[in-house]
Each structure stands twice: as structure tokens, then as C-alpha cells.
Amino acid sequence: MKNTRNFCIIAHIDHGKSTLADRLLHKTGTISDRDLQEQTLDDMDIERERGITIKSHAIQMKHSADGEEYILNLIDTPGHVDFSYEVSRSIAACEGALLIVDASQGIEAQTISNLYLAIEHDLEIIPILNKMDLDSANPEEVTDQIVDLIGCSPDDVIPASGKTGMGVDEILHAIIHRIKAPVGDPNGQLQAMVFDSVYNSFRGIIAYYRIMNGRLKKGDRIKFINTEREYYADEIGVLGMGLIPRTMLEAGNVGYIITGVKDAKEIKVGDTLTLSNDPCKTAIKGFEDVKPMVFAGIYPVDTEEYEELRSSMEKLQLNDASLVFEPESSAALGFGFRCGFLGMLHMEIIQERLEREFAMTVITTVPNVSYKAYVKNGTMIELHNPSDMPNPSSMDYIEEPYIVAQIISKSEYVGAVMTLCIEKRGELKNQVYLTSNRVELTFEMPLGEVVFDFYDKLKTVSRGYASFDYFTADYRKSDLVKLDIMLNGDPVDALSALIHKDHAFDLGKRICLKLKQLIPRQQFMIALQASIGAKIIARETITAVRKDVTAKCYGGDISRKRKLLEKQKKGKKRMRQVGRIEVPQEAFLAVLKLND
């Protein structure tokens, strides 16, 4: 155990975490030259494309130094605020953290909140300045930022480059000498913490854990304390480039377990694994049942694909336990599901995976948060869908969730960022200059506003320089109204949204305008209206199309014309009939695209 080091990586997207991790894997001989492809750790297509880690990954390396062999367990953490609970569990499994900061970009909000989490867990922080090979690298200033934040000496900061391999030896040296060996009693009762689980279509659920105390042997009867479920340890082992089976693992180590479980819901991240016949007395602290933050309807474009959608969602849920869904029906869209997500990115990922992995064409409705509606008789109704809002006359008041948002921006954009946050009903709570030109702003604001087009707007007003992180605070009373959208006089429930009263007029107008752009002209006129209750607050008209045989078949170029019309038909297949009107998929998310 004294030669084991468990560490994670804290980094902002694009700061080069995966490339640097690959360097470590290569240097320690964990992967060969041949296998060295970019971003070994991210194995989902979406992860590679977006450069974001969605699932935690773990990998074990062996490294010899000073005549001794060390076991290094790297636990890669998800890089997005939607997955902050998983991040906290990964951090709890480690004794140290590599803080990777892009030498040209500086520290970002997401990094800071994860860093604070790591410091809270007493992790040894090894600061690394990455991308030193870039001309735009600004090591002095970024080093100052790091020193200010963690109170280390400037000499502790390791200059590195995932691209050239610079600093890799120093990093390995620091991991071995600066990070403490794990403590724990191998002879005690088994106490291991699950920090992630992945789904494998052949093996079922594979859970990753860190053993705090005791030993786990292949074939043991084991038990999860929070779910109270018991299984046999069919296979245990450590994680190299693949699964490496072992017969026994003991305190301080990181490993995997296969129990034949097929459903991700049965194994919860943060749960404590122990032995059935000699269970540990206490569960490891910090377990939470993660609750979805954002809700949206998912409907098949083709109503006949409802059952297929259900089975696809069930399969998705097998490997993503944080996805929740229940059937719902919409007057406009027919049968579908109301789904709960950890956040906006999670929602996008689910939609993308449905389309890619299951070839489903789906409509996602405008996302909303969970509201609490208090009815005059004193009862509270939790709303996951604006259409469920009780009749205003019977309602006392409504509450919505608030968050504490941290935004780090270059000082020149602070004015614009503040204006945006105030527009989004935010209240400035704190403003700190991290360096002379980087400012950290703390706001309290409604989560519902973040769910709309906050990220994109923040990027725009800060030219991409602001970073954002949040945690949820409490529920507060708000003056919300239900904004309905009508197509030719019929309200489309899937387009309804709960909006602050002061924004309703402006938003209603902009949604109508956006829909006018998104809905193609049809053979009849379409009236678009926004209303609050019976009051129409905005109106637009889409005129009828009468004619579209314009293009000539030049000199027998029939292929070109056919392909044009084939493309048109493909577009139509992605449209949904609402009444007589063909509405394209993206129109249901019009509210999110008001600035495009």
C-alpha cells in the first residue's frame, strides 16, 4: 500500500487533460506506441468529438523509481458541471490531484469549483502549466493565479506540454513524492466506495471502486449499504488498458467488480461496498441520490416509433442511471416521455445518443426546471412540465430553484457579463479580482434562466472568455406566468414555457419570430400567436406557398434535381405534423435558439 498512489485530474475543457494523460500512460508503458492515439481515456464517440469526459474512467499504471515499483491509479473525472456529483466521488477516492491549467488561458470557473472540492477532501494538489509549447503561453501570470488560489510556492508549479512531452518525468516524480500513500487497514472490515459504473453489453454493469479498508476476494458475497442489495463478486480486478482480473484486492487500491447486474440503476455512485457476512459499521460519507435538474419531453418524430423509443430509452438507462423518464402525452405530440436530466449537456448527450446509437429521430421539447406550485388549499405540487401548471385562479404562489453561479471572466467583459446576468434575473453577490485582469463574479440566479439560452449568450458577450459553474441553492417565490404558443389558434402544449412576467412580452414576440423562420411555408397560411391566459401578446403570419416549380432541368441534369428533391423529402421526414402543420424538430427548441 505504501507504493500506491491514487490521483485524479482537474482541468477545464480543452486545457489538454487527455493528451497529457496519454503521455503518462505512454511513459509508464501502459500503452504502446502503436496504441497511442489521441485521448485514450475518452471512449464514447461523443466524448472524443466534444473533447469532454462524460463518464469517469480509471486506469492503473506501473512506474519504477528509486529501485521501487509504484502502482499509480489515475481516475479521470467528468469535465462538466452537469456531472459534479460524479466528480466529487472521484475526488473522494484519491489522495492527490493534478491541477492542469492551460498556460495561455488561465484558470476557469469549472476548475476552481473542482479544485475547492479537492482541497476540501485534503487532496495534495500538483499544479501543472500545460501547453507550454504555445507561443501564447503566459506562464508568469498563470503561475501567479495558481499561487494565489492554492497558496503553493511558484516552484511547485510544473511546466509541461502534452504535445511535446515536456514535464512528464517531473509529473511522475511529483506523483510519487508529493502525493501521500493511501491509509487504511487491510485487515479491517471491507469498506469500498463506488465512484462510477459503466455498462458493457456482454458483461453487464462494471462498477469502479476504491477500497478504503479490508480486502475483496473473487467469489465473495458482497453487499451495497445504501441499496441493501447483495451479489457475488463474479470477477474482480484492476483497470489497465482493459480489465485485468485479480483474485484479491486490498485497502488503498482501485479496481472493478462484475456481479452480473444488468441495470445501471442497481449500482449507485457513492454507495459503499462491503462483505455480506462481515459488513463494515458505517457507510462512506457523501452518498447522494442524484436528482435530475432539468426536464424535457422526448417524443418520436414518427408516432409509430413510440415503443421503439421506449425500449431505446430503457437500454440507455441501463448504462446511464442518472437518466429518468416516465411516459407522458401531449396534445400536440402524442405519446412520449418526460425525462429528467442532470443538466443541459446531459440532455443534449441523451438526445444525441438516441439518434446515433439507436437511430431514433426524436423531438425534444423546451427544457424546464422543477417548480413548486402552492395551491390555495395549502398543498404543494411539484411541476416537471409547464402544461401541468394548475389553473392560475386556484394557485397561491409558485417557487423556482435558484443557483449560486460563479463566473470567471476577463475584466474587460465584466460589464457585459453583469448586464447579462441581471437580465437573467441574477443578483450580484460577490466580485473578486483573481489577477489584475481576471474577475470572479458570484451571482444568485434562477436555474430556469440558465436552462434557456444562458451559456450561448455568456459565450457571446465574453467572446468565449468567460467560464461558468454553479451549485443549487434553494427554492424562491417568483412571479412566473405560463406562456402559450398557438399555431392557427390551437395551443401547442409542447411549446409552453413558464417565464417571468417581466420577460413574457418580449420573449413571446421573439419566439413567434423565430418560429416564423423555422417553420417552412405550407399550402395554407399559418398564424403564430403567443398568449398568456386568454391574452394574445404577439402574432406573426407565415404566408401560404403556392408555387415551387421554378428550376429548369438544364440539359438533362436530372440527377441534380432529383437529389435536391430527395434532400427536401429527408428534411420533411424530420418534421412533425401538429394538426395540419408540418413542424420541424428544431422548432420545438425555438426558445433556445432566439439568438441564432
Place this chain on the structure above:
Amino acid sequence: MKTKDPVLKAMVLEFQKQRDYLNKERIETIYFGGGTPSLLEEHEIQLLLDAARENFEVSPTAEVTMECNPDDLNPTKLEELKRLGINRLSIGIQSFRDEDLKLMNRAHKANEATRCVREAQSAGFDNITIDLIYAIPNLSQEAWIKNVDQAIALGVQHVSSYCLTFEDGTAFGKWVNAGSMHQVEDDEASEQFLTLVERLHDAGIEQYEVSNFARKGYESKHNSAYWNNTTYLGIGPSAHSFNGNSRQWNVAHNVRYSKAFAEGLNWYEKEILTPAAQFNEYIMTGLRTVKGIDLGRIRDDFNIDLASANVELIQGMHDRKEVIFAGDQMSLTKKGLLRADAIASDFFIIES
């Protein structure tokens, strides 16, 4: 070889290389088109006609059309064309109004348009088609009616008419995007089109395809080939060919085209048509004709029962009075023809 022009030289070679493309079928139509073939000199036209006759059996009654710009035509040129055996002229008149011609960047003036048609008639051409463009910005309904009436008064046998389109990348597209020009609204464009159909009909010139109108017996044999699934061979840069189950198109660039022949390289791209593509093309071209599509043929050739596969779609078209059935023949009404492309696309089969 009687010419120095490398493009013509290559075209003669292409005739030789493609002599089996049409399966030794007799040639019923020859069409000189695309760009300004009327700029060719007499011996150059002769060279191409000879090459066609040397490599193919050309029917003595074949329709031989030459596309001409009004400003290239004069009595001498017309006599020359007549001598060469050209028996049909397609004259790019586009409008009888100088302001429209200027806007569309045409070289000729309105009075030249009238003059050259009359001269062609005097030279003995009795099969003349002209084209008219509608939905031109600032072309009022009255001015359009005058344009149509002038075409009728000239006594031409055939009219093609197209809507002015604004495509990205063209000067028009740029003007529209910059807001300095406004595209004519659909309602106005279809009004002009319907006026055209009606006035030509009253004059005995009947619509037989969306954009084509003719006196009885003067329907273009050549254009009809495109719509009737007849095979054809295109010779020259950017020409398209079709042999029943594949389409191919020559390189569009003059120099690259002739170079390909000089160096013995491939000069075309080819697409094998899947059954779905063949079906889609049949629907697309068929629905543009007044005759329509033959549901029996679709059953036989593609094993598809079109009507029962598209019950709702056809019901909707029926309710909108866009479609008529006569036995197995399904065709679009005047109203339906306005949307022929969109309707065709609704029937398409999309392969994933």
C-alpha cells in the same frame, strides 16, 4: 480534322468513343444547346453533324434544334442554319421589355427579339420556340400580359417559360441578400404563371409540361426524352447522358474536357441509378408532364402500388384539387402543376 479548336476535336472523339452508348438505337433528335452554340461557324456545325451521322443512325426526320441568342441571328446566319439541316430554332428571347433584358444582363434589345423571329420565319423555319421569363422584379401583371401577347402575335409554335430564380452565388442572389432587390412574391409569380397558361391556351398553345407549351404536333421531341425516360447521349463539356440505368456528366471545364481526350483520360463522372433513384426520377419527371405518371408501369417496373402506399397524401391532393386520375394514369391539375416538384418529393422513396 477540319478544325483547330481542341474542344470540337475532343467532341468528335467523344462521338467515336460513345458510338455504342445508345445501343445502336436510331437517333430521333439532335440538340445544340448550352451556352451559345449559334456562335459556331458553318463548317464547325457540319463537323459535329457529320460526326453524329458517322457514328449513329440518324433518322431522316430527326428533330434538329439549335439554341440561339437573338443577337447572333441575321438572314445570312439563318440561311446557313437552314442549309445545315437545322429544322428547329430555340431563341432565347426571355422578355420583350428592354428594362427586363438589362436587369437579366442580356446582350440583345427587345426590338432585336421581334426582328429575329420574323427573319427566321422568312428564312423558312416553321418550328420555333422562344423562352419567356416571369417573376422578374418590377415586371407588372400588365407588362407580363403584354409580353405573352407579343409571343402569341409572333406566331411561334412553342414556348418555354421559367421563373426567375435567385440562387446564392449569383449576382441576383447577392442583390437579394443585400436587400437591394426583392424577389417577387409567390402569389404574384403564380398569378403570372397562371395567366400565361390561360392566354397561351386561348391561342391554341397548350401546356404539355410544367414549363413547356406547344401547338399540336410541335411538342419538343428532345425535351420529351428527358421526361419520358428515353436514353440520350450528351457530347461536349458538362453534357449529361442517360442510358436507362446510369447517368453520367462530362467535366464542365472546356480545357480539362479537351485535355482528357488528348491524354486519354476519363472525361465524365457516372452514377448508377438504384431502383429507388429510378423510381424517384420517374415520379419527378412524369408529374411535370400533363400526361402524368402511369401507375400500372410503376407496379410492373418497381413493384409499388403508389396509390395504396400514399393514401393520405393523395387524399390531401384530391381535397386541394391538385390531382386527377384517368384509369391508371395519375396527373396533376393546373393547380397541382404549380407544386409539381414538392408533390413529387412527397412520393419519393428515401434510402437510408
